[in-house]
Amino acid sequence: MSYIYYPGCSLKGTGRAYEESLLSVFKALDIKLEELDDWNCCGATSYMSVSELKAFALCARNFALAERQARDSGMADLVVPCAACYLGLNKAKRYLDEYPDIRKKIDEALATANLAYNDHIRIRHPLDVLVNDIGGERITERVTRPLAGMKVACYYGCQIVRPYADFDDQENPQSMNILVRALGAETVDWPLKTRCCGGSLSGTIQDVGQRLSYILLREAIRRGADVIATACPLCQFNLECYQKEMSRRYDKPVHIPVLYFTQLMGVALGLSERQLALQRLFVPFTAGSVVPETVGGQHVGN
């Protein structure tokens, strides 16, 4: 199977560990990812706040480039790991489908640069690819270091499932839970899994933004999670990097590793710390630190 990979700006910067671990895991599962050549920013939430039409144009250029790169294969499956990019591209695609006046202007704009978009794009999230194209059972077969005994809070955040995703439920999504269980771990029941982490507010209006993340962390810890798995570079950043600040700011300290779900997968698949960029974490996580030793099939330890 082969897909075109759209990294987005964050996966080349603060979210580098997401890209590194995603590429390692896909390679280990023999899924081919080819990076979209000369991709541009999806526009994210900020661009939309200034000009919606131009945000659609940015996405449309990516679509045109992806179709060109896919050439003969017909439909181009664009794999988009970043939640904000996933939403932005999906939104643009919907608007181009549903509103002919927008479509006309975008087509004209693309034509000025000899580009064209012909509706041959599917926007796919890695969770969607892993659960629906590969399947939990096939992943379980590849697991060499089961995450037995580990309790994981699966955090989807807002932008993957709302409002345009069709591969999972908007309020109680399951794809990451299925995946994490396929790795041998347990998932904790955590109703905040799609509640907003505060997005860019954690950097701009810190008291408000960090409070939202703090609520998520506290509840995950209260429900017995050993680790939080995320699927968005901004969620990961907010939940992980401000833990010290939050512990000072609010009544109880918080300390819990926050990993990309791809990092967790890689641990179970037996990949090395470097391949999964675990050294980039603020709150350290090593495979041995959580997985209890297994003796004769019995779990021993905490």
Next chain:
Amino acid sequence: MEKWQGWDKIRYESELSPVFAYEIASIPGGDKLFNCIQCGTCSGMCPLSPYMDYTPRQIIAMIRAGFKMEVLSSYTTWLCASCYSCTVECPKEIKLTDIMYAAKRLAIREKVYPKRFPIPILASEFFRSVEDSGRSSEGRILVRLYLKTNPLNMIKQAALGFKLMIRGRFSLKKEGVKRRDELHRVLKYLEKERMVQSGDDPVMMKEAAL
């Protein structure tokens, strides 16, 4: 009389904008705004409504009543983190998140967003970075944001920046696409005509790019 942001809290009908609701409703699917039954589901779902000056439900009522300046200069629209909880749950299928975006665009165009409030400045800096090079250069955007809003905060954040840097997660490198001409041609074409969507007009885009 109590003043808020320089505006009187008591308004007379003659001071309200009769066209404001239609401006907002001009976004794709925006006319559903007029179906609002004021049930408050949006405010209940919104994780940020406790921190807003007006709840999302109030904002919809104010848009319909024509409280243009109050809506555009409110903190509410900027505190909206775009999580789409309200949009998904609204029983009348009102695209609240997109309405918030429309209000943000109008506020930037008319320059009535709260002064020195970092969120619209972040949006403009982000816009500028992408408009110029096709990608966002996270590090540079943040530095410019702090310089423009609260330089002292940059000192506070320096420790975080350092920790990110030693983990290879922060850089001041300028990111960009290779074929910038191609991208600029596409974006430039859209500046030529006035668009149906609120906020998408050439004057504003030029200003935001400055």
